Amino acid sequence: MSTPDPATARPPLRRDAQRNRDRILEAARRIFREQGASAPVEEIARGAEVGMGTLYRHFPTKDALIDAIAVARFAEMVEAGEEAVTNDNAAEGLEGLLRVVLEMQIIDRGFRDALSAVTGLKGGEAIELRDQLRGHMTSLLRRAQAAGQYRDDLNGDDISALIWSTGRIVERAGDDAERLATRFQTVHLDGFRTATPSTLTA
Amino acid sequence: MSTPDPATARPPLRRDAQRNRDRILEAARRIFREQGASAPVEEIARGAEVGMGTLYRHFPTKDALIDAIAVARFAEMVEAGEEAVTNDNAAEGLEGLLRVVLEMQIIDRGFRDALSAVTGLKGGEAIELRDQLRGHMTSLLRRAQAAGQYRDDLNGDDISALIWSTGRIVERAGDDAERLATRFQTVHLDGFRTATPSTLTA
DNA sequence: TACCAAACGGAGGCCTGGCTCCGAATAAAC
DNA sequence: GTTTATTCGGAGCCAGGCCTCCGTTTGGTA
DSSP: OOSOOTTTOOOOOOHHHHHHHHHHHHHHHHHHHHHOTTSOHHHHHHHTTOOHHHHHHHSSSHHHHHHHHHHHHHHHHHHHHHHHTTOSSHHHHHHHHHHHHHHHHHHOHHHHHHHHOSSSSTTOHHHHHHHHHHHHHHHHHHHHHHTTSSOTTOOHHHHHHHHHHHHHHHHHHOTTHHHHHHHHHHHHHHHHHOSSOOTTOO | OOSOOTTTOOOOOOHHHHHHHHHHHHHHHHHHHHHOTTSOHHHHHHHTTOOHHHHHHHSSSHHHHHHHHHHHHHHHHHHHHHHHTTOSSHHHHHHHHHHHHHHHHHHOHHHHHHHHOSSSSTTOHHHHHHHHHHHHHHHHHHHHHHTTSSOTTOOHHHHHHHHHHHHHHHHHHOTTHHHHHHHHHHHHHHHHHOSSOOTTOO
């Protein structure tokens, strides 16, 4: 995997090309973090002190650039997920992991957007990692249910819904997103714990 | 209020103008319901079989048109709110009301967008109605807390957050929005009921 | 019927944002 | 130092969407 496949291997980049590629990634990281995935591409080119043509030669499309940036963040989350599953207390592990993801959604608008993107990024590396993360969460959920910590009628979709909605809360909150989103997530997780689900369920 | 104020009173619309105004409103209702507030104005003009100029003479801005449509829906919701507050069981009243609002968010994309609009519609009539609705909900919440049905650390913002996030769930769900959003709302409301809030709250 | 204020309609202005094209500049090989 | 393939850069193209301008049409009235 890290061994260059001679069929795919490309000649090393020219020095200026490599330098520009790095500057583009650096600028994209910063600008997507601050402004989200809707930041204009031109802003990134300017931030990298590079022309549009240069940017588009390195990344053929805006989505490709977003994906390239998102991968690093998603990899961090997967790592956190791998650690979380080692927790003997499954509910604790899951809730800690959800907190890490929430924290990142607050810090990094680009991550929030990438995490929430239903469409786009199709077939990207980031999607694969996101699914791995989901896998870890689902496995924790199942264990928590088996241990009687969470009600039985929950599944992976309920976790996804929680993450998604928490992201939207952050989006709306501006300042004290931290407080509001944490509060929201906590209340919802209390709903997960309810021993006897509400009879109002349709 | 219904008596025409001579200072504000306008001469009655010419017959063609009145007809076109009605057609615009009708088309806008349909198209906003189906496509949401982001539907292009041109689509509405076409649907009403009217030129852009005509549309903009009747409604000076897209937001004004959205507001005009939203008012009717919001009024319905306020009415539902007035009925809900008569319920002796406050929690039941609130949850029924939330269900009505959710139902409307599923049926009408335009309503969902208007309800969720943080900015825009500034000073519009719709905003006033939305705040009335919030008032009813807050009063129900307080009563439910006094009756020991809901935990004490909740306030109107928690209701707003729930409505907002439910809307976002609907947005993402496509088909079976009904099922997913209902489920989500139910779980969250179970969190409202929790007697002893989670110790994981930061 | 003849007049004219009111209303009509849609082409076009303007802006934003993704993406492309191609002459100029330059790193690397000889 | 010359050559050449690679890379650079940014003006400009295109699409979508809000809104305006103004020549044309029409409803109401004398």
